[in-house]
Amino acid sequence: MDGLPLQEDLDLEFKSEIDGMMHACGHDTHVATLLCAAEVLANERERIAGIVKVKRMESHEFVDVQ
DSSP: OOOBSOOOOSOOTTSOSSTTOBOOSSHHHHHHHHHHHHHHHHHTGGGOOSOOOOOOOOOOOOOOOO
């Protein structure tokens, strides 16, 4: 998974295992929003003419950890 050079301050069971790196880019929120929009559109499919495609962007933050 991608990570950013940030120190994670919260002590949660799912926090980063790598000191000084954390997943904080917001993709989780973006994907959740996209899935909600897709569900709304799917529920209205009888009223929508045409095809709706839902796409997400692949991760784009890469940090070289050595």
